[in-house]
Amino acid sequence: MPELSDIYSEVILEHNRHPRNRGRVESPTHESHCDNPTCGDTIDLSLRVKDGRIEDVKFLGEGCAISQASASIMTQMIKGMSVEDAETLEAEFRRMLLEENYQPDAAMLGDLIALQGVKKLHARVKCAVCAWHALDAALSGAATVSTEEK
Amino acid sequence: MPELSDIYSEVILEHNRHPRNRGRVESPTHESHCDNPTCGDTIDLSLRVKDGRIEDVKFLGEGCAISQASASIMTQMIKGMSVEDAETLEAEFRRMLLEENYQPDAAMLGDLIALQGVKKLHARVKCAVCAWHALDAALSGAATVSTEEK
Amino acid sequence: MIRQNNQHAIERDFRLVVDDCPVLQRFVHGKRLVYLDNAAMTQMPRPVMEAMQAFYTRFNANVHRGIHRLSEEATDAYEDARGKVARFLGAPQPESVIFTRNATESLNLVAYSWARENLQGGDEILLSVMEHHSNLVPWQQMADEAGAKLVYVGLTSHGMLDMDELAQKLTSRVKLVAITHMSNVLGAIVPVAEIVNLAHAVGAIVAVDGAQSAAHLPVNVAAMGADFFACSGYKMLGPTGIGVLYGRMELLEAMRPFNYGGSMIAHVELEKSTWAEVPQKFEGGTPNIGGAIGMAAAADYLARLGMQRVQAHDQKLLAYAFPRLQEIPGLTIYGPPPEQRGGIIAFTLKDIHPHDIATILDKEGVASRAGHHCAEPLHHYLGIPASARVSFYIYNREHDIDALVSALLVARKVFGA
C-alpha cells in the first residue's frame, strides 16, 4: 500500500494548486469533454493539431487533485509532441495504472510517474485517467466520453 | 408430533373412500365453491335451508383425503341441524385446528375430532377447513371463497 | 484402471458433499432427513456459507461508490462474483450478467425492458405448455398489453417438447420464444440450441428459463446462442435473494432500464436522467452483495465437481430410481425416459392424493413436494389436478431412493391399497 506522501506528492499538489495550460486553445482542431460520473470530475480538452503535431493543448475542468494534476501534467508533456508520440505516452500511462505488476518506463513518463501511487486506489484510477480519456476521444474525433466506458 | 395413524385414522380413511352426501341437493337455497389454490382442493357445497334448519346438504369436489373426509363428516353432522348450531360447530372446529393449546369439546365435535391431528401440519390445515369455508360462504350468501382469504 | 480410479475419485467427491451441508445431518420426525425437494431449493454447502460470512464479517460495505478500503474490497468481490457466474454460464463477458433477485425477476426484466418496448399487436410469443408460471404469466401480461398472442407448443407422447409442432408454429409472426431449458415437473431437457437456430432464422428472440438447467446441466449460453437466460442462486447451492439474467450485450445495451434509482444512472437532473452502462443500468439501488458472493461461491463449488459429472450423477440416480418406482403398483411417472431428463420425477399413485403422499413421506423423513409445482397449465394438459414430485441433487445417493420407495409403500399400506 502506498503512503499518503506517495499519492499526494509535491508534484501532484503543486500541479493541483497551479495547473498549467488551463483554458481553451485558439482555433482548436480537436475538442472533447470527459466526465467521471462517480466522482463528478470533468475535463474539457482542446487541441490544435497541425501536420501530425500537437501545436497547442489546454484544459478546463473541476475535480480532485488527482484528476486536475493528471490533466495539467499531461498537457505540459504532450504540447509540441507528435500525435503518435502522445499516443505512445498515453498507452504507457494507462499500462502503469491498469496493468498488474507492470514496470513503467520512468524515462518516458517523466512527471507522470508521480501518479503511480494511484494504481492501488481502485476508486481513484478513474480520476487519473479522465484527462487521457479526453485526449483519446479528441484525437479519435469523439466529442464526449465517460470514465464509465471502456 | 402426531403419528401417521393419528392423521390418517380409520375414520378419515373410511370417509375418504366412501364420502357421504356427495352430489348437489335438490332446490338448493344456498350454494358455494371453495378453492384451495395451494393444494388444488375444491369443494362445491349446496344446502337447502328451511326455517333456520339445514334440511339437506351435499358436496362435490376433488382433493386430498383430509379435505374430502372433512367435507363428508361435516355434511353428515350438519344435516338436520339448525343453522345456529352448525355455526357453533364450525366455530368449535376452527378453534380446534387454529387456536394454540385449545382443548376442543369432543362431545360436540363427534367424528370431527379425527381431524385434530392435522393441527400440527401447518400446510394441511387449509385442506381441513376448505369445506367449512364453503359452509360459511354459503350461509353468508357468498358464491366463492378461497382458503387464501381470511 | 485409470478410469476406475477416476470413478472412485468422483464417487468420493460426491460423497463429501453430504458432509458439507449441515441441513443434511438433520433428523425429522425421528428419522434421518432424506431431502428430495431439490427442484424447489438445494442445500447450501459450507464453502458457500463461508464466502458470505467473509463478506459480512470482514468487508461488509457498499459497492461502486466508496473511496475506502472496505468499499473497494466489497466492490472487487462483487465484480469478481459477476465474473465467476459469467464463466460458469459461459457468458462471453462479465458485463452481460445482471444480478437480480431470482429467475422470476430476471424474466420480468426481459418482459418490462425488452418485450414491452418491442412487442406489437398481432405479434406472437411462442412458449410450451410445460412452462413454470414465472416463464408464462409475465408473457400473458405483455401479450395483453401489446395485443400480442400466446402460442403454445405441446408435448410428444414421450413427454418431450414436440419439436415438429414447434417448427410448424415458429412463423415470422413470432417475436419471442420463451422456453424452459429443463422442466421443473417432467425433468424433460429441451434442445434449446436447436430452438435458438430455428427462432433466429425467423427473426425471433429466445428467452431461456434456466432455473433448473443451471443446477443440473452443463450450460453455455454463448454456445446455446440464447438471447436471454434466467436462473436463481438457491437452486444451485447458493443463497436465496439472488438470481441472474444473462443477456446478449447488443440487446441489453438497447434496452431501457427496469428499476430506476441509485447506481443505475450516469447523471440526474431535476427533470431528466441518463443511464449508466450495462450491467449497472439494470441494477438499481444497492445490490445483494452478500448474495452475489454466495452465488459465485456456489458456481465455483459446482464447477469444481464438474457439471458433466453433476449430470452423470443425476443419470445414475434416475437409472436406479425408475425401475424401482415403476414396480410400485398404481404408480405413474410423467415425462420422458431417464436419459432425456434431469434429476426430477413427478408421479401419481392411484387412489392417494399427492398431498397425502407428501404428508406420509414427510413422516417417514422424506422431503418431497406435491401440487402443481407452479405449472398449473401443464397439469391441466396432463389431465391431473396435482402430482407428487421428488428431485435429486449431488448429495443424494441410492439409499435415499430406497427410503423413498419404502415410504411410498407405507403410503399404500396406510391407504389400504
Next chain:
Amino acid sequence: MIRQNNQHAIERDFRLVVDDCPVLQRFVHGKRLVYLDNAAMTQMPRPVMEAMQAFYTRFNANVHRGIHRLSEEATDAYEDARGKVARFLGAPQPESVIFTRNATESLNLVAYSWARENLQGGDEILLSVMEHHSNLVPWQQMADEAGAKLVYVGLTSHGMLDMDELAQKLTSRVKLVAITHMSNVLGAIVPVAEIVNLAHAVGAIVAVDGAQSAAHLPVNVAAMGADFFACSGYKMLGPTGIGVLYGRMELLEAMRPFNYGGSMIAHVELEKSTWAEVPQKFEGGTPNIGGAIGMAAAADYLARLGMQRVQAHDQKLLAYAFPRLQEIPGLTIYGPPPEQRGGIIAFTLKDIHPHDIATILDKEGVASRAGHHCAEPLHHYLGIPASARVSFYIYNREHDIDALVSALLVARKVFGA
C-alpha cells in the same frame, strides 16, 4: 440515581454493540478501522448473522408450497420475519409489509403498480430537492409516461425542508408526494406526519423514503399515516438483498402486481391468471427467505436497544462532533443544526476536493464517503459539485469523532492548508 443507573445501562448496551460486529475489529492500512460510512451500509451484529446461519444450516427450504417439515419451518420463519418487521415499523398488520430487494425496488413497485395506473396528464408529483435518486428517477419516468409534472420543494436557509413552499405547492393537482423521511446527505429530518395531513387534505398519496429513517428514528407508519414507506435491511444492521415496502392495505389490494410468476398467483390458465392475496401478490418467485430472517433479526436487535435510544445516541455524537468540526478552518457543514437531524454530516473543506478528503481519511483508518451520494440535484441546489460525508451508528463513540478530526487535520496538512 435511578436515572443515572439507566444511563449507565444504556451506555453499556451500546458499548457491547461494537463487540457484536466483527468488521469493527478490523485494522485498515495499519490503523484501527473507524467506520463512519453508515448511511451507505451498516455493520452486521452476530445475532443477525446467526439468525441467517440458522436458516441455511437448519431449515433451508422453500416457503409456502411445501408439505414437509423443513418447508413448514421455513414458511413459519419467513412469515414470522414479516410480523417482526411490521411491528418494528408500526404497520397495522403483517400483510401490509412486502419484502423487496431494497428501498429502490420498493419505490419502483409503487411507481409501476400504483403510479403508472393512477397518474394522468396534468397531474403533479411533489418532491423535494434533497431526494435520493431512488426517490426521484422513478417519478421522472412515471411523469414522463403519464405526461405528469414534477414539482420540487426547496430548503430553508437552515437546511430544512421549506414547509411554507410545500404547503403552497401542494395543490389539488398533486396526486403523489414522494418525500424522504431523513436526508442521506443533510441528515435533515422531515415532518412526514404533517406532510401526510396536508397531502391527504388535497387527496394526494404520500410515499415516504424511509431508507435512512428506519435505521435512525423511531418509525410508526400508522401514526405517520404514510400510504407507502420504503426501507432497506442493510442500512439497519441487516443483510443486503432485502428491503421492505409498507403500504396501506386498501391501496395494496387495489394495485396490480409488479413481478409476475410463481407464488403471486391464485390460478394460472394458458390465457389468463388470477392473483394471490396481498402481500404474496407482490412477491413473485422465491423470496429472499434468508434475507427476510436477517432483516427481522436486525429489527429485533434495534428494538431491544430501543429506537428512542438509538436516536439519542445519534444526538449525543452530533452534539460532540459539530463544534469540533466547525473549529476546523475552511470546513463547511451543510444542512440543519444537530437537533434537527439524524447522525449524518456532509461537509466540504476549502481547497480540498471531497475525493481527496476521503482518500486521506481512508489512509488514516476512517471510512467515509465523497461524491454526490446519489443526490446530484441536491448538490446542484447547494452549488457544490460534491461533498464529503460521515455518518454515525450505534457502535460509534466519541473517540471515532476524535479520529475523524485528526484525519481531517492531516488532510489540511497534506494540502498545505
